[in-house]
Amino acid sequence: MKSRLIRLPGLEGQAPGVPRGEEEVGRFLAALVILCKEPAAAAMQPPEAGRPVIQFRHCGRDIYCFRVPDLCPVCQQPVSFRKLDEAPVSIATPLIHGHQEQCVFLLRPTRGTFLRDYDGNADLHVGITNTRGIVYNYNEQGVHRDEVGWEQSISIPLLQPNMFGLMDQWDKYLEDFSATDAWSPNRYEEHCHNCYTYALTFINYILTSEGKHQLDKDEFTEKFVVPKTRRASKYITLYRAIEEHGFYIIDHLDSDTNLP
């Protein structure tokens, strides 16, 4: 019953300075699958934004944690920040509260959340928000208009900040588009007429109305989705390591120049 509808290429790629263990998550995100089996219960998951991640630098390492410790976990010396570049900074999460986003493409696990549940074999689901953060998404039951359940999503903006005219029409376009027969339950087909088809067809409908060229699935995936999922995979690795060990440490190759 499970099918692999789409694979996102390039997730195994290692960027310089990538945290240890990312390879593992890279592998599990390499198996990204988009499927539209959407149990009603999945949308009822409690909101979960995750805890903010903080990064600071000490004794030549980047240390990630939820709370700056009194003693450095590497050198066991009291943590003090003598240089500006050692001071703690919070890491922006790539996992976004989807219902607070206007006119974006969203991606999340079909069941559960990325941080808590995503194991690499899980199916993913996509949708598009209107200007009030309602997530329109399509599955074998037809089009849904979700007001909860997308609190921890990967988000891809679909509008430039200056496109006010289009934004005014967005909700009507999305509603009219979703009301067509193309997205009735009986038209659903898990390989080629699914949540991704629905979202991408809407994106192309908008692009056409703006006189722009359309995007095919591969182009959209590689250009817009993969960079975001790659970043999310690093973050999930980091987050789970902090949950397990209390912190996560990255050595600098050039640590000599960073010693305090």
Ligand SMILES: [Zn+2]
């Ligand atoms: Zn230290």
